[in-house]
Amino acid sequence: xxxxxxxxxxxxxxxxxxxxxxxxxxxxxxxxxxxxxxxxxxxxxxxxxxxxxxxxxxxxxxxxxxxxxxxxxxxxxxxxxxxxxxxxxxxxxxxxxxxxxxxxxxxxxxxxxxxxxxxxxxxxxxxxxxxxxxxxxxxxxxxxxxxxxxxxxxxxxxxxxxxxxxxxxxxxxxxxxxxxxxxxxxxxxxxxxxxxxxxxxxxxxxxxxxxxxxxxxxxxxxxxxxxxxxxxxxxxxxxxxxxxxxxxxxxxxxxxxxxxxxxxxxxxxxxxxxxxxxx
Numbered sequence: 001x002x003x004x005x006x007x008x009x010x011x012x013x014x015x016x017x018x019x020x021x022x023x024x025x026x027x028x029x030x031x032x033x034x035x036x037x038x039x040x041x042x043x044x045x046x047x048x049x050x051x052x053x054x055x056x057x058x059x060x061x062x063x064x065x066x067x068x069x070x071x072x073x074x075x076x077x078x079x080x081x082x083x084x085x086x087x088x089x090x091x092x093x094x095x096x097x098x099x100x101x102x103x104x105x106x107x108x109x110x111x112x113x114x115x116x117x118x119x120x121x122x123x124x125x126x127x128x129x130x131x132x133x134x135x136x137x138x139x140x141x142x143x144x145x146x147x148x149x150x151x152x153x154x155x156x157x158x159x160x161x162x163x164x165x166x167x168x169x170x171x172x173x174x175x176x177x178x179x180x181x182x183x184x185x186x187x188x189x190x191x192x193x194x195x196x197x198x199x200x201x202x203x204x205x206x207x208x209x210x211x212x213x214x215x216x217x218x219x220x221x222x223x224x225x226x227x228x229x230x231x232x233x234x235x236x237x238x239x240x241x242x243x244x245x246x247x248x249x250x251x252x253x254x255x256x257x258x259x260x261x262x263x264x265x266x267x268x269x270x271x272x273x274x275x276x277x278x279x
Contacts, residue, residue: 011049062095139166157182168193179203187211195219210234221245232256240265249275
């Protein structure tokens with residue numbers, strides 16, 4: 001298969017050829033230095049193996065958002081547009097931003113950097129940490145080879161400038177859903193994408209302070225039940241593309257007393273519904 005035959009398989013095809021060629025190079029006589037270079041190439045390819053799938057998915061999300069806005073405009077739904085204009089604009093910006101030609105590498109520990117950790121020189125690490133503390137938006141993708149260390153995600157609480165946090169799972173193993181975390185004090189929006197667990201309970205932030213907006217899209221979530229002894233401060237809740245989730249609107253208000261608005265799209269017992277509480 002040619003690299004250009006199917007872009008979704010391009011990286012996989014190249015990795016397969018790399019492994020085959022590597023074996024042949026070994027048969028000719030192993031060169032440790034050259035083999036190390038091939039290993040470095042393999043690691044880079046492994047980091048981007050899902051890049052075309054992610055781009056395609058992001059394209060679909062942007063198109064879905066644009067189509068929804070078009071429908072609202074076509075139907076002259078001024079009330080809907082007026083109430084949701086902030087989130088509409090934000091969703092369009094976020095979806096378009098995800099299509100920009102950028103690439104973020106992840107090391108096996110699940111930490112984020114602009115390159116793999118082994119490529120960051122010691123004198124650069126302090127600058128990297130300082131830059132992370134200034135972030136206002138952060139996206140984390142947990143891949144199939146991620147090794148989550150104890151308390152690793154609890155350090156998110158130290159990113160005091162962070163307003164928007166998105167965590168995406170590129171793996172279906174439910175063990176990756178058990179990630180206790182702390183959230184920054186001033187976080188406004190939290191987005192879980194393709195969450196692999198059935199319940200959120202083991203991935204819920206330990207702090208009682210929650211962002212005012214919680215979005216959950218895609219994944220295997222079956223239950224939203226939470227610890228009733230804690231003070232949940234979520235005001236806006238969006239649940240989308242959760243085929244195994246059943247939701248009772250009344251229960252949502254019990255679990256999240258501060259809830260003002262909920263939008264639900266394509267879950268088990270609702271195709272589309274939105275509800276607003278007058279407080």
